[in-house]
Amino acid sequence: xxxxxxxxxxxxxxxxxxxxxxxxxxxxxxxxxxxxxxxxxxxxxxxxxxxxxxxxxxxxxxxxxxxxxxxxxxxxxxxxxxxxxxxxxxxxxxxxxxxxxxxxxxxxxxxxxxxxxxxxxxxxxxxxxxxxxxxxxxxxxxxxxxxxxxxxxxxxxxxxxxxxxxxxxxxxxxxxxxxxxxxxxxxxxxxxxxxxxxxxxxxxxxxxxxxxxxxxxxxxxxxxxxxxxxxxxxxxxxxxxxxxxxxxxxxxxxxxxxxxxxxxxxxxxxxxxxxxxxxxxxxxxxxxxxxxxxxxxxxxxxxxxxxxxxxxxxxxxxxxxxxxxxxxxxxxxxxxxxxxxxxxxxxxxxxxxxxxxxxxxxxxxxxxxxxxxxxxxxxxxxxxxxxxxxxxxxxxxxxxxxxxxxxxxxxxxxxxxxxxxxxxxxxxxxxxxxxxxxxxxxxxxxxxxxxxxxxxxxxxxxxxxxxxxxxxxxxxxxxxxxxxxxxxxxx
Numbered sequence: 001x002x003x004x005x006x007x008x009x010x011x012x013x014x015x016x017x018x019x020x021x022x023x024x025x026x027x028x029x030x031x032x033x034x035x036x037x038x039x040x041x042x043x044x045x046x047x048x049x050x051x052x053x054x055x056x057x058x059x060x061x062x063x064x065x066x067x068x069x070x071x072x073x074x075x076x077x078x079x080x081x082x083x084x085x086x087x088x089x090x091x092x093x094x095x096x097x098x099x100x101x102x103x104x105x106x107x108x109x110x111x112x113x114x115x116x117x118x119x120x121x122x123x124x125x126x127x128x129x130x131x132x133x134x135x136x137x138x139x140x141x142x143x144x145x146x147x148x149x150x151x152x153x154x155x156x157x158x159x160x161x162x163x164x165x166x167x168x169x170x171x172x173x174x175x176x177x178x179x180x181x182x183x184x185x186x187x188x189x190x191x192x193x194x195x196x197x198x199x200x201x202x203x204x205x206x207x208x209x210x211x212x213x214x215x216x217x218x219x220x221x222x223x224x225x226x227x228x229x230x231x232x233x234x235x236x237x238x239x240x241x242x243x244x245x246x247x248x249x250x251x252x253x254x255x256x257x258x259x260x261x262x263x264x265x266x267x268x269x270x271x272x273x274x275x276x277x278x279x280x281x282x283x284x285x286x287x288x289x290x291x292x293x294x295x296x297x298x299x300x301x302x303x304x305x306x307x308x309x310x311x312x313x314x315x316x317x318x319x320x321x322x323x324x325x326x327x328x329x330x331x332x333x334x335x336x337x338x339x340x341x342x343x344x345x346x347x348x349x350x351x352x353x354x355x356x357x358x359x360x361x362x363x364x365x366x367x368x369x370x371x372x373x374x375x376x377x378x379x380x381x382x383x384x385x386x387x388x389x390x391x392x393x394x395x396x397x398x399x400x401x402x403x404x405x406x407x408x409x410x411x412x413x414x415x416x417x418x419x420x421x422x423x424x425x426x427x428x429x430x431x432x433x434x435x436x437x438x439x440x441x442x443x444x445x446x447x448x449x450x451x452x453x454x455x456x457x458x459x460x461x462x463x464x465x466x467x468x469x470x471x472x473x474x475x476x477x478x479x480x481x482x483x484x485x486x487x488x489x490x491x
Contacts (some may be wrong), residue, residue: 002361034365036271038074041361045070045354052350062333065143066263066354072150073358074366076165076325079157081107082364082370083393083413084313085318087386090375091299093306096368100317102312103367104308104360110318110358124172127177127185136333140327140486142181142335145172149324149477154473158459160373161467170194171475172232173328176483178476193405196469201411204399206419209392211238213423216384225399226298227288235280237387241305243273245312251401252316262402269398309390317409318359326355341476374414379421379456391418414464421456 016224049066050059074082085099094102132138149168170191216237223229248258260268284301291297304455330351375381381389393413400407 003184007125010038020169023299035126040362040364041074041358042067042070045358048354050351059336061139062336065146065329065332066351068143068146068150068357069326069351070354071323072153072165073325073355075150075153075157076360077107077323077362077364078366079153079162080165080321080358081314081317081367082162082374083410084317085310085367086371086376086413087389088306088310088375088419090303090381091306091383091386093303093383093386096371097375099310099371100364100367102311103340103363106311106314107318107363110315110320110355111322111359112352113319122214124188126173126190127181132181132185134315137180137487139332139335140483141173141176142331142485144486145169145271145480146328148172148175148475151478152475156467156471157370157457159463159467160369161464162370162374162410162414164410164434165321166408166410167194167198167468167471168475169327171472172479175472175476175479179480179483180487186203189249194472197405197407198411200405201396201400201407202415202468204407204419205392205396205412206422208395209388209416209419210423212388212391213385213420216388216426220298221295221384226293226295227291230298230301231285231288234284235277238280238284238305239277241309241387241391241394242276243269244349244391244398245269245309246272247398248394249312249316251398252320262398262466265398266424276485299383302387306383306386306390308444309387309394309431312394313390318356321350321409322355322359325358329354374417377457377461378414378417379424380419381420385420388420389413391414394417411468418456418461425456431437455487461491 038348047065048068049063081103088094089096089099127141132141133219149165149172152168153163153165174186174191199316201307216233219233220226221230236291247265250265251262287301291300330348333351334347375386379385393409393416396411396412396416397407
């Protein structure tokens, strides 16, 4: 009987080893599955372009452009969408799976319903089309811009740095344009405005997010009766959010369908804010009944608005940034079909489909890494802090549109996360000095340990800032080299 027992024990050990090997194999092969699906999507994009454009010599260039456009769309989904979903996931208002599903639906809807019917082929006036009169040179310049920006965003995602895909495309177009037509072909005032936005976007986003967090702390969190304060202020804050998103979506989404100026967009936002406030007053009162007078209770009041804000940001992002993936591709299609360059071209529907689905696939397959970075690894977010980040993103875009500044949604959102984190550090230190609401143990921590426990991770901060600074020059240099290689191809 003991022999049988030993043989069963040995069999159990062997089965355990096999199951561990299977688990390890599944874990190791998981990235390969994602890469396989991404590769299949890229091949399908090329086949779609081949079927619609034929197989003549020049149309093979369109097939290649469709392949790289699909690759760029995957990278935008992997990198850029984290800005919209990260705060809600970091605050535990959404699970990772829920965030990916919502983002995929709303990104695709934004791209297909309100995505740019017309896009500037030279990426918002970076290069003068007259400077590149030869359609073939123009096609190679756009191809180089597409490949270089996709490679750069892919590298940034691998490193774990959320970068601006808009700036990557701008850098790619600029680099290829300089090599193709010289420094004089570049619209340097536009480049100056983009360079200014590197500083303005994150600073403005951070300041607005910090200001709203200060308001929430002073008016709700630090009050004796937190629930009574929340009943007064939460409907006001949600009304402000609805107003900001009403204006934001009017500028970013509706303006693609109907011409809307900043004044009309603000009126739409005002109406949305008033309606939301009127609806939220009784809802918040009912939801807060029986709640304990502590911060944990307050978090529940901000959970659902965060889900809505993440969905709305994704819709606006899909409408606005799909052009980064397919703008150069649309320019190539137009140049080959019409035999010339133009300041503006229409994006064919099949090109928009590649952009919309590519962004969704990229998010689904590779997005979680950057979502975790933005949502939890820069600084700890809860629903109130994440609300400040989302609201800041909408308001900053409105202010930038009013001022006529080209801003990056990536820089705004990540700047807002930094703003919230740095404000928390300042507020914590201020209250520690004054002895207000800070545990006695916190006051006894040595200065060296306090520096180590900073609420914003400095390593992530420096990595992201470095990636932002070198995005345009790196994409430009890479694009210039690729253009030189492409322009030497026979034919």
